[in-house]
Amino acid sequence: MTVATHDEWLRRAKTLDLPRTHLIDGTEEAGGGSTFTVISPRDGQPLAEVADGGAAEVDAAVAAARRAFDHGPWPRLAPADRGRILLRVADLLEAHRSELALTVSLEMGKPITDAHDIELRAVINTFRWYGQLADKLTDESPHTAPDALALVTREPAGVVGAVVPWNFPLTLAGWKVAPALAAGCTVVLKPSENSPLSALLLGRLAREAGLPPGVLNVVAGDGPVAGRALGLHPDVDVLAFTGSTAVGRHFLRYSADSNLKRVWLELGGKSPNIVLPDAPDLDKAAATAAWGIFFNQGEMCTAPSRLLVHSSIAEDVTEAVVRRARELRVGDPLDPDTEMGALVGEQHLARVLGHIDAARRDGARLRTGGTRILTETGGVHLEPTVFDQVAPGSRLAREEVFGPVLSVLAFDDVDQAVSLANATEYGLAAGLWTSDLSTAHRVSRALKAGTVWVNCYEEGDLTVPFGGMKQSGNGRDKSAHALEKYTELKTTWIQL
Template identity: 55%
Template sequence: MDRAVAAARRAFDDGRWSRAAPAYRKKVLHKLADLIEANALELAVLGVRDNGTEIGMALKAEPGSAAGTFRYYAEALDKVYGEIAPTAPGILGLVHKEPVGVVGAIVPWNFPLMIGSWKLAPALAAGNSVVLKPAETASLSLLKLAELAAEAGLPDGVLNVVTGAGSVTGEALAMSMDVDVLVFTGSGGVGRRLLEYSARSNLKRCYLELGGKSPNVVFADAPDLEQAAKVSAAGIFRNAGQVCVAGSRLLVEESIHDEFVEALSRHAAAMKVGNPLDLTTNIGAVNNLTQLEGNLNFVTKAIEEGAEIALGGSRIMQDTGGYFMEPTVLKGVKPEHNVAQNEVFGPVLAVTPFASDEDAVAIANSTKFGLAAGVWTSNLSRAHNMVRNIQAGVVHVNTYGGPDGTVPLGGVKQSGNGHDKSMHAFDKYFDLKTAWMQL
């Protein structure tokens, strides 16, 4: 890791990329996007073998998303302008945007290529050098991405991928005195350690996306309750629930509670759990045994606290090996229950009824998280009010999941700070420099 950071620093300081013409950087990043598309199946399969995502979802969410992300920032990089300040006569105030230097990026195992690209593409487009540390259990697709970046013509040292345990390579990256910005997606516990490492080293800026406990609020006047049930099931159970924005808390208006839970459970039960390399699979594998055991412990604790199992709740043994779990629906969950307060990161849905708009907002905002949310209603005023009042970085209305790269993703409260995606992602990777000139 120390050698990788040193290589990134040399590459940044000598200007081989940081001072290269925008047209050149654009050409290289477009070439990388072409290579990602040309190698999409290999990249997807590498990821599936690592993290267990069902292949149908992986093709779109991993190489498909990554290629689009690199194209977006390749096109955007020469549209970022400085500013001329409206100052007094005889003074010229200029605001320059300059690359920050060496960016350290630590990404999780659930969508390594997609989330890695959210960090890499804007950082590289801005002219920075990057050292990327993948999760221990999902590094293959990002190692392949580094090979493709070299093939695309990215200069040596500009992108470095270093594998290893978080306690070794991750800590070394976060403690480095030569890393200027650290970006991270993962757990709150690790995020707190990264802030400590920043304080103990060079006070590097840290941007953290720390997961969520996202409420999906269904009103009786939803435009299509059957469609809402189907989409809500996919919104929690695809990728075995291992999605940071997963709608893991279902809040249902009391008057439709029973029928909606039945409809959602029916759609969930129809989803095929199995070999993630099988094109007919809807729900793939849990990433590792520790995660599976944690998921099952959440179910056990929920039952102890008074919840009931409406669907699932158990491990599924597969002849392919690996770790699989039934899509699980828990009803009768109260807002204070453990499963309603803490991120499971697995195929476990906590269902809670609500009586009014105010009740829904109070329950939705009753956790420490604030990453995403969903609202299902035909009432335009209600939709706007819920978007305004729910504490979340992303609020879906009459859908769940799917915002593309044109809009930012970030959280509030203990879901983190800073934004991935859209032009706002550049904010993390540029420094502002003022030039104050007497004419």
């Protein structure tokens, strides 16, 4: 649980020592001298002037990562030794948990309780899990003819470029950095320009934990400049990206235009949440639907933004979700009692409001919300919003809003529910509520999604992989499968 009151978090915010420079080759560097301003969405005030990385800083970071990979100790350490350092990273993240949570809350608007109890728990567990996994992996020796010995070994892929978004700035960085380091790779991390501060703190703590110079580099900067330079860089062997589908397409082009580096993408989502009349607990289904779309201000690629409800229960379930939306406490992200904080910025709010206006024009019925609130605070706040009578072909039913906006669609039978659920270019996640085991298996198989939750939503741990189908991306984060992105298979055939 969080360890401070609202007043205490406010006092800590005034004295927080925020990093402002890149981490390159083990040294905090200002680069070329230009900066950009990080604005806090909680009050619209500047947080820090941060070094603005461009092609020169990316070149320096990649060169450091290349030296560390080709000539440094990290890829040559015993896996158990790499694991021990990752465990020290986890310990330092735990020791600085409040500082990191406060930084996340200030830079992207996440409620401090969620930042402390959920985001920091996730990134700490990620480094701990991969630290423990590092020496548990095995190679293969397939059975061959008696006069030969075949070996299949996994070798670190090289220099990894990791580009991560602002909605879970530490969790998603951890999902990429920790397995890449466990595999013996070196990394250049490029956080979102909206949330660079927590990533820079992560780099600082990783260096303190004993990572050799150049093994983890962090470059702050704009996506079209620093991200593009990383995607095009010929000395980057693997590029791992989480973000929008549009930007994911750019990284595929960068790969084609450079060295054909492997590109792993976790992209957008328009996840369906299907509620059948035989759901084991309709109240729980409705409460979970509301929690899922409003958690993290709806700024989640897996958010269950399409609630598909059987027509016989649609009004009752929708009304329960609307009641929860109206009860939700929206407020200062630094108040531990706040349930929904601020959207990441003014530009993003304008985009979400554009979707709300389009939904009205398309004939959807606004049940609650839809308006900016708390403008006197200077923060970027939006009411939890629910639409029903949403047309399946409308923008609200098809496009990712990435905000606290729920669309409710009714269906008459299971086959229609599956058809509606799959009628999207995305395939990241889905939910299903039913008491029938056969239906659970049959519908889960029919849904085109990388993760299907049955009678729950957003559950799981690091033992299971996470990723998407269709235009939600490729490859998997989490679990041992994540190491497949950061390793190369080598076959050695020995004639005896």
